[in-house]
Amino acid sequence: MDVLTLSRLQFAVTSIFHFIFVPLTLGLSILTAYMETRYVMTGDATYLRMTKFWGKLFLINFALGVVTGITMEFQFGMNWAEYSKYVGDIFGAPLAIEATVAFFLESVFIGLWIFGWDKVSKKVHLLSIWLVAFATNLSALWILLANGWMQHPVGYVLRNGRAEMVDFMALITNPSGVLKFVHTVLSGYMVASFFVMGIAAYHLLKRNQIDFFKRSFKIGATFGVVSSLLVFLSGDYSSAIVAETQPVKFAAMESIWETKQGVGLNLLIIPNEKGECNEVERFCVPNMLSMLAFHAPNAEIKGLKDFPRDLRPPVTPTFLSFRAMVGLGMFMLLTSLLGFVLSRWGKLEDRTLFLKIMLFAIPVPYLAAQLGWIVAEVGRQPWIVYGVMKTSDAVSRSISVAQVVGSLAGFTLLYGGLGVIDIYLLAKVAKKGPEI
Amino acid sequence: MEYQIIWFVLWGVLWAVYFMLDGFVLGTGMLHYLLGKSEDDKRVLINTIGPVWDGNEVWLVTAGGATFAAFPTTYALMFSYLYTALLLLLFALIIRGVSFEFRGKVEGQGWKKGWDAAIFLGSFLPALLFGVAFGNIFAGLPMDASGYHGSLIGLLNPYGLLTGVLFVMLFAVHGSLYAAVKTRGDLQVRAVAMAKRLWPVLLLVAVAFLGYTNFATKLYGNYISHPVLLLVPALAVAALLGIRVFAAKEKLLAAFTASSLTILLVVGTGVTGLFPNLIPSNLDPVYSLTIFNSSSSQYTLKIMTVVAFIFVPIVIAYKIWVYRIFRAPVTIEDVTKSNEAY
Numbered sequence: 001m002d003v004l005t006l007s008r009l010q011f012a013v014t015s016i017f018h019f020i021f022v023p024l025t026l027g028l029s030i031l032t033a034y035m036e037t038r039y040v041m042t043g044d045a046t047y048l049r050m051t052k053f054w055g056k057l058f059l060i061n062f063a064l065g066v067v068t069g070i071t072m073e074f075q076f077g078m079n080w081a082e083y084s085k086y087v088g089d090i091f092g093a094p095l096a097i098e099a100t101v102a103f104f105l106e107s108v109f110i111g112l113w114i115f116g117w118d119k120v121s122k123k124v125h126l127l128s129i130w131l132v133a134f135a136t137n138l139s140a141l142w143i144l145l146a147n148g149w150m151q152h153p154v155g156y157v158l159r160n161g162r163a164e165m166v167d168f169m170a171l172i173t174n175p176s177g178v179l180k181f182v183h184t185v186l187s188g189y190m191v192a193s194f195f196v197m198g199i200a201a202y203h204l205l206k207r208n209q210i211d212f213f214k215r216s217f218k219i220g221a222t223f224g225v226v227s228s229l230l231v232f233l234s235g236d237y238s239s240a241i242v243a244e245t246q247p248v249k250f251a252a253m254e255s256i257w258e259t260k261q262g263v264g265l266n267l268l269i270i271p272n273e274k275g276e277c278n279e280v281e282r283f284c285v286p287n288m289l290s291m292l293a294f295h296a297p298n299a300e301i302k303g304l305k306d307f308p309r310d311l312r313p314p315v316t317p318t319f320l321s322f323r324a325m326v327g328l329g330m331f332m333l334l335t336s337l338l339g340f341v342l343s344r345w346g347k348l349e350d351r352t353l354f355l356k357i358m359l360f361a362i363p364v365p366y367l368a369a370q371l372g373w374i375v376a377e378v379g380r381q382p383w384i385v386y387g388v389m390k391t392s393d394a395v396s397r398s399i400s401v402a403q404v405v406g407s408l409a410g411f412t413l414l415y416g417g418l419g420v421i422d423i424y425l426l427a428k429v430a431k432k433g434p435e436i
Numbered sequence: 437m438e439y440q441i442i443w444f445v446l447w448g449v450l451w452a453v454y455f456m457l458d459g460f461v462l463g464t465g466m467l468h469y470l471l472g473k474s475e476d477d478k479r480v481l482i483n484t485i486g487p488v489w490d491g492n493e494v495w496l497v498t499a500g501g502a503t504f505a506a507f508p509t510t511y512a513l514m515f516s517y518l519y520t521a522l523l524l525l526l527f528a529l530i531i532r533g534v535s536f537e538f539r540g541k542v543e544g545q546g547w548k549k550g551w552d553a554a555i556f557l558g559s560f561l562p563a564l565l566f567g568v569a570f571g572n573i574f575a576g577l578p579m580d581a582s583g584y585h586g587s588l589i590g591l592l593n594p595y596g597l598l599t600g601v602l603f604v605m606l607f608a609v610h611g612s613l614y615a616a617v618k619t620r621g622d623l624q625v626r627a628v629a630m631a632k633r634l635w636p637v638l639l640l641v642a643v644a645f646l647g648y649t650n651f652a653t654k655l656y657g658n659y660i661s662h663p664v665l666l667l668v669p670a671l672a673v674a675a676l677l678g679i680r681v682f683a684a685k686e687k688l689l690a691a692f693t694a695s696s697l698t699i700l701l702v703v704g705t706g707v708t709g710l711f712p713n714l715i716p717s718n719l720d721p722v723y724s725l726t727i728f729n730s731s732s733s734q735y736t737l738k739i740m741t742v743v744a745f746i747f748v749p750i751v752i753a754y755k756i757w758v759y760r761i762f763r764a765p766v767t768i769e770d771v772t773k774s775n776e777a778y
Binding site: 019059060061062064067068069070071072073077081082083084085087088089090091092093095096097098099100102103105107108109110111112114115116117118119120159160164165166168199225289298316396397398399403406407410414418421422425428429435 | 483486487488489490491493494495496498500501502504505506507508511512513514515517519520522523526527529530531533534535536538541542555583584732733735736739741743744747748752754755758761762774775776777
C-alpha cells in the first residue's frame with residue numbers, strides 16, 4: 001500500500017474513533033445540563049442524583065473525545081501537508097476559531113463543573129454545565145463549517161497557487177456547512193437519548209430504582225423523539241443541497257445511472273458498478289426522487305453516466321451507507337416515539353420486550369452517524385475539496401510508507417486499547433447505577 | 437505586512453503561554469512518583485491539576501490552529517517533516533489526558549500503578565519532545581527545494597537533546613513549585629525541597645543552552661543587530677535567579693511566578709531570535725520558512741486578528757476567574773471526602 005492509501009485509512013480510523021465519543025458528548029451535555037436545571041429549579045434530590053449519575057458517564061466518554069480531537073488537528077499537517085498548504089488560508093481559520101471561541105470555554109468550565117460542586121453556588125455550577133454544552137455544540141459548528149467547505153467550497157479564489165479566502169461571511173453562512181452542523185448535532189442528540197433510554201431500560205428490566213430510571217427514560221425519549229423528527233427534516237434539506245451542489249454524490253447515494261426527468265424512488269435497488277446500471281430496481285414510488293431532491297415532481301436528476309468514470313465516487317458503499325442510515329433513522333424515529341408514549345402514558349417497566357429492544361438499540365444511532373459520515377466523505381471522492389482538489393494531490397510528500405504504517409499501527413493499538421477500557425468503565429458505571 | 441508581525445508575536449505568545457501553563461501540569465506529572473509517597477499524596481497532586489489541565493492543553497490546540505490559519509505552509513511542513521516525533525508526542529498526550537480521568541475510576545493496586553506509569557510517561561515524554569522539537573526549530577531543519585532531508589534520529593542531535601533536557605528541567609522545577617503552592621504539610625515540604633534540589637541542575641542546563649545556542653543556531657543575530665532585545669534573555673536569567681531567591685525565603689507564590697516568567701522568557705528568547713523565520717533551513721537560508729513566505733493572505737490574517745483580539749482577552753478573563761475559584765490548596769480531606777475528585 002502507498003502513503004496515500006495508508007493515510008486515508010489512518011484518517012478513517014482516527015476520525016471514526018473520534019466520532020464514537022463526540023456525538024454522545026454533544027447530546028449528553030445537554031441532557032445533564034437539563035437534569036441539573038430541574039434540580040436547581042425544584043430542589044428535587046432525584047434530579048441531583050440523575051445529574052451525578054449521567055454526568056459521571058458523560059465525563060468518562062468526554063475524556064476520550066477530547067484527547068482524540070487533538071489527533072484530528074495534527075493530522076492535517078502530518079499526513080495532508082499538500083492539502084494544508086493549498087487550502088490553509090481558508091480552511092485553517094475555522095479550526096483556529098473553534099479552539100479560541102469554543103474549546104477553551106468547554107475545557108475551562110468542564111473543570112469548574114467536575115471540581116466545583118462545593119466551591120461555587122448552585123447557579124454558577126449550573127451555568128458551568130450549560131457553558132460546556134453550549135461550547136461543545138459551538139465547537140461542532142466550526143468544525144462542520146470547515147467540513148462544509150470541503151463539500152461545497154465558497155468564499156475563495158484560486159490565487160498565488162492556492163485557495164485564498166475572500167469572503168468570510170460566505171464561509172460561515174455556507175448552506176452545506178450550516179446544514180451539516182444541524183444534521184450532525186441532532187444525530188448526536190439521538191445517540192445521547194438512545195444511550196440514556198438503553199441504560200434506563202437495563203435497570204428497568206432488573207426492576208432497579210424504577211422511579212429514577214423511568215424519569216430518566218422519559219427525558220431521553222422526549223429528547224429522542226424531537227431529535228429524530230428534526231434529523232429527518234435536516235436530512236431532507238441536506239440531500240436537496242447535495243443534489244444541487246454535488247450532483248455526482250447524489251447520483252451515487254441513490255444509484256441513478258441515467259439522467260432523467262421526473263425520477264421515481266425505487267425502494268429496492270442492487271447496483272452494478274461495472275455494468276453502470278442497477279441489477280434490480282423494485283417498488284418504485286413515481287416522481288418521489290425528483291420531489292426529494294428539488295421539491296418538484298418533474299425535476300431532472302443527473303445520472304452517474306453524465307460524469308467521467310474517474311470523477312465518480314465508489315457507488316456501492318455510498319449507496320448502501322445512505323440507505324442503511326435512512327433505514328436506521330426510521331427505526332429510531334419509531335422506537336423513540338413508542339418510548340415517548342409508553343414512558344408518559346403506559347407502564348413502561350412491564351414492557352420487557354420493548355425495553356430489551358431499547359437496551360440493544362444503544363449502538364444503532366452510533367452506527368447511523370458513522371454511515372452518514374461515510375456517505376459524506378466517501379461520496380465526495382475522488383475530491384478532498386469538491387471540484388477544487390483531488391485527495392490524491394493532498395497527501396504529504398515528505399512522509400514514507402514505513403512512517404505511516406508505524407503510525408497507523410500505533411493508532412490502531414492505542415485507540416483499540418483505550419476504546420476497550422472506556423467501554424469497560426462506561427459499562428461498569430452504568431450497571432452499578434446511581435448512588436442512593 | 438504588519439499582520440504577519442502581529443501573528444508572529446501571537447504565535448510566540450501562544451506557545452510560551454502553553455509551555456507556562458502545561459509546564460506545571462507536565463512537571464507535576466513527572467514528579468508525582470518522587471513527591472507522592474502514599475496513595476493519598478498522589479491523589480492530592482493529581483487533584484491540584486485536575487480542574488485546570490484540560491484548559492491548559494487547549495493552548496496547544498490553539499497554537500497549532502493559529503499556525504494553520506496564519507502560516508499554513510509552515511504548519512504543513514513542520515507537521516509533516518516532524519511526523520514521527522509529533523506522533524510520539526500525540527500518543528503521550530493522549531495517554532496523559534485519559535490517565536487523570538481513568539485512574540480513580542477503579543479500585544485496585546495494579547490499575548492505579550498502571551495509570552501512574554502512564555501519567556509519568558505522558559508527562560516526561562512531551563516535555564522532552566517539545567524541547568527536542570523547538571531545539572531543532574531554533575537550529576533549523578535540513579530542508580531545501582526538494583524537501584526535507586532529516587530523520588527522527590537526526591532530530592536527536594546534541595543541541596536538540598540539550599533543549600529537551602532544558603524543557604524537562606524547566607517543567608520539573610515549575611511543577612514542584614506549583615505543588616508547593618497547592619499543597620500543605622509533608623507534601624509541601626518535599627515539593628519545596630525538590631524545587632531547591634533541582635534548581636542548580638536547571639541553572640547549569642540553562643547556561644549550557646545559552647552558550648551552545650551561539651554555536652548551534654543563528655538566534656543571536658537579531659540580538660547583535662538590535663541590542664535592546666537582550667532585555668528578553670536578561671530578564672529570563674533574572675527570573676531564573678529569582679526562583680532560587682524566593683524559594684530560599686519560602687515565598688512560594690513568588691517563586692512560582694518567577695518560574696512562570698522564566699518559561700515565558702526562555703521561549704521569548706528563542707522566538708525573538710528566530711524572527712522573521714518560523715523554521716530556518718540549515719542548508720540554505722533561501723529555503724527558510726518565514727512569516728512572509730509562509731503566511732496566509734492579508735484578508736485571512738485580518739479576520740483572524742479580529743477574532744483573536746476579541747476572544748483571547750475573554751478567554752484570559754474567565755481562566756483567571758476559574759483559577760481564583762480553585763486557588764485554595766488541596767488537602768487529603770478534600771480528596772477523600774469528595775465523590776468527584778480524581
